[in-house]
Amino acid sequence: MRKAFLLAATMTAVLIALASAGSAGAASHREAPLISLDPAADITDYFMFRSYEPGQSDKVELIMDTTSEEPSSGPNYWNFDPSVLYRFNVDNDADGVADDVQFEFRFENEFRGTSKDLKLFLPDVALPGPITSLDSPGLGMRQTYSVTMIKNGTRTVIADGLIAAPSNIGPRTTPNYESLASQAVYSRPGGIRVFAGQRDDPFYIDLGAVFDTINLRAPGIDMLSGFNVQEIALEVPMSMISDGHTVLGGYAETARQKVTVEGDGKGKWTQVQRLANPLVNEVVIGTIDKDHWNAVDPEDEGEFLDYYLHPRLATALEAVGFPTTACTPFGGPSCTRTNRTDLVNVLLKYDPSQSNVSELLRLNLNVPPVALAAQKRLTILQGDNAGWPNGRRPLDDVTDIGIQVVGGPDYITLGAGDGVNANDKPLPAAFPFLSTPWDGRGRVHLNP
């Protein structure tokens, strides 16, 4: 989940505050962490869209990013976590329950090659030569993974033994990174493509300006520039998951195994995080409900309805002197300032007349994809209906859309936003849709 609007830096420092001291001597009380980060299970983005890659418009893309990464984090490079279950959940019959088609990703670590033979401290080395292939001996920690589809209660392994693209170490170790990463794009029968590995973080926001009350810049600075993520991308034919309905709902999930004090072994998978629409966890849901919100499934969103109807972001926007009203482009039966049924309708329902709510990212398959060059960052606010909240593409400026939609017409008129309108690296128009990751040696974070 993305800490987009938040006072992120401060928070981090502080959350670590409760995160551990050592255990002491025999009689000393053991201070275990009370709260902790969980980067490997942290879903930073979820994308779902019809492919805008030329010739692929019959495909749906499901993408989750996890683990915001400093590229120069060697020797402990980031990876996927073998103890996490990564899963895409799709609702294809508009009942709000995303259990119709699911895709599970499980990873394994393999220690091999030069690093293993020579017992090196570094996993990935340019020994005996640079890492140019997923079989290069210099690639000492290799992750393999399986993809399992669950449809109509049947589990089908659609891929196994695939290799994840390693981290972009630097020009000596991984000199031709894109060629290496492209080997980790796998095609499978039936028009499926899969990729897992490191990519540039596509999210962009001027976190610092938002943080520092008045200190806005024009243009803003992408505070997430120069960071990478772990991407899991799955491309499937629309026909494979749509089941005839025109609108899909979906979300990304990470799960860990539950354990009990007196239980044997590891327990069942328990959802630790979910992500459908961006910013919901951060901006909509209140502190005391965060753990619970992440643990329950989206169809139980009714428990949290009040957060949508009376969003505290709107209250705060008002407190600063700008009225917020509904009647945003998503309309809604009531044009009130607090009873935001418009937000409920757009985030939680397939159709305003529906009574049940479910927090899913919804994608209308009848809306044709828009070529990358023609995509508008403010999507429907600029007449481009193929972006969030109709699914979500990497280019969509969800921060500004969020501000304007929650703020209402006045905010839209003045084009309120954070002044960062594009990612620091240009996005590619082809699978897996995110840019080359920053390498560890050459990484830079934008600065004024």
Next chain:
Amino acid sequence: MTRTRLLLAAGAAALTAAALLLGGVLHESGSAGVASSNRPAAALPLLSDFGGSDTASTIVSLQTVVRAAPEDVRALGLLGLAYQQRARETGDPAYLPRSEGVLRAALRLAPRDLTATTGLGALALSRHRFREALALGRRAVALSPSTARGYGVTGDALIELGRYREAFEAFDTMASLKPSLASYSRVSYARELLGDVAGAAEAMRLAVDAAVGQREALAWTQTQLGKLYWAHGRVRAAASRYRAALAVFPSYVHALDALAQVDAARGHLARAIALERRAADTIPLPQFVATLGDLYSVAGDEKEARKQYALIGAIDRLLIANGVKVDLESALFDVDHGKQLSQALSRAHAARAARPSIDGDDVLAWAMARNGQCSEALEYSKRALRLGTVDASKFFHRGMIERCLGHEVAAKRWFNRALAVNPHFSLIWAPVARRYAS
């Protein structure tokens, strides 16, 4: 143009204000959302370093916020947590009362604030005020029954109060609400207490996996896993975990301290002393200073040993002045080192009353035995072992009690059990156990 900019600025200011005002939203990333908030962690990779300036500068900026807006509950809560972090980083307990001050201010303004409540609970745990911690943990759970960390505070307090069944329930609830390194490590500890060593290691390995990417948390979990191996005589496995901790966090004091004991066990006393000195110089925790003294003593340098031991009283006084209860730890130190045994026994009584855990029982039993009250000591030793915990020190204490009671055969059995579990359980007492066992 100007107008647009102004409006944009207002928009963003509003957003910031949103962030500032919406306690829930913000707390989220400070606490509950912590589990999910790794982006800032990556943005500030050095934050988790001990002794880094980041916490210090965080404190300065939060102090600025609080001065400008003394009723900012969120900032007060975060500042309270930041002070606790700084206490950990520096070992300076003076940060604890400061933490308490701002957290209480936050609660006066917002009595139902979850972050401040949990923060005070964590503070009480740090100060070994477990009944107070239990009340705060219970309050946090009442404020948000679905938030995992309240059960962590509650369970930790219950453990130290000797109420194990309830503690384990709290940990189970915590782990089912949110499997995470926080809950895995607690389940691991509970299993260890129950004598389920393999299960404890398994849960701690899950904690290690869940800590990847967080320097301090990873170093902590690796060190804990190492200590679990160490406590059961697996020296090489332990050393490898400690080295893994130091690989991610080169100056991690708890791994330095643990590795010093490995070196001592292997007879490399000079290296052990150098490592322990690094740990104690970085953060002068009483247990590091005591171990350093023991290492000098084993090395035959009694003068230097006494110098270290003499520091402990001063450190303890500093801790006490800042609200930390040290009765149990200081009683154990005195009993172990044969200092003021009758006073140590009174302190052990008081400590055990405040903290009726198996550790409280064990230290009292050991203090009684060293004061010649061996029949009573036997009862507390039995209590100390009631969970089935496999703990060489507790076994050794029992051996000493049996020996004092003239039960030679039983005593030897306990000495041998202690040595079988961990032949290096104590720099001072393991050699004694070996002598009496044969």
